[in-house]
Amino acid sequence: MNNVSTNEEAASGRRGRGRRPAAEVRAAVLAAAGRILLRDGMQAVTFDRVAMEAGSSKTTLYKWWPSPGVLAAEAYFARSERALEFPDTGDLRADLISQLRAFVRWLKDDGADKPMSEIVGAAQMDPVLAHAWSESYALPRRELARQRLRRAQEQGQLRADADLDIIVDQLWGACYHRLLVLRVPFDDSIVERLVDHALHGSAPAAGR
Structure with a gap:
């Protein structure tokens, strides 16, 4: 798992939280992408918008996902997982x-x-x-x-x-x-x- 970017560390520091663990950042990004996806559709899932809503950096998203579409696919699963427990x-x-x-x-x-x-x-x-x-x-x-x-x-x-x-x-x-x-x-x-x-x-x- 990649570390969060320098920009994100700085942003987290300004919020007084220190650097967020990578797992926490990833969960926040997937949650934000899932909300946007269900509310506004796949075209609305852009790295700019997701990064802003998740309080993350766009650089981090580029490191973890090759495209907004791939992020949307993973976010869809994360969003549906609890609703579709077997x-x-x-x-x-x-x-x-x-x-x-x-x-x-x-x-x-x-x-x-x-x-x-x-x-x-x-x-x-x-x-x-x-x-x-x-x-x-x-x-x-x-x-x-x-x-x-x-x-x-x-x-x-x-x-x-x-x-x-x-x-x-x-x-x-x-x-x-x-x-x-x-x-x-x-x-x-x-x-x-x-x-x-x-x-x-x-x-x-x-x-x-």
């Missing part, structure tokens, strides 16, 4: 419904749908941003779901040969498809149906 009560269906409902509400009620669409769209033309989005958000989120499904599999709540990646695609992929491709309205009323189809399929009961 429960494990022992009841797989209830936990999937709870988590997926939180995900849909994060998108539709908390305003994350617009910045997510903007980041994903920009990532199609920016391989550095695409890698950052995958590494800092998409893959970690996917692995959390896989871990919960794997525990259910070990407990006999899913077949031993169940394809966990396909289940993840069915659940969260359906939301991304509606949001990014079809661009149709949806809300958390779809959640229970998504979960039941993913866990039980569409075949008649006798044919399952």
Whole structure:
């Protein structure tokens, strides 16, 4: 981890706090970037604006992130992490419904749908941003779901040969498809149906 810049140390000294630890500075920057991203969209996440809101130096941001887009991607994950925690009560269906409902509400009620669409769209033309989005958000989120499904599999709540990646695609992929491709309205009323189809399929009961 890089040290904070000389300018930032001087600014911190003027506030009477001394030099802030790098971890504290990074957390403040991510928090500021996350607020700006959700409030005003990806284009508003500039190093100048984030540095000003975080009380940091722009030089520090340039050291830690190759572009404002990459900063926005990491800030999105940091902002969503607590809202999208994955429960494990022992009841797989209830936990999937709870988590997926939180995900849909994060998108539709908390305003994350617009910045997510903007980041994903920009990532199609920016391989550095695409890698950052995958590494800092998409893959970690996917692995959390896989871990919960794997525990259910070990407990006999899913077949031993169940394809966990396909289940993840069915659940969260359906939301991304509606949001990014079809661009149709949806809300958390779809959640229970998504979960039941993913866990039980569409075949008649006798044919399952």
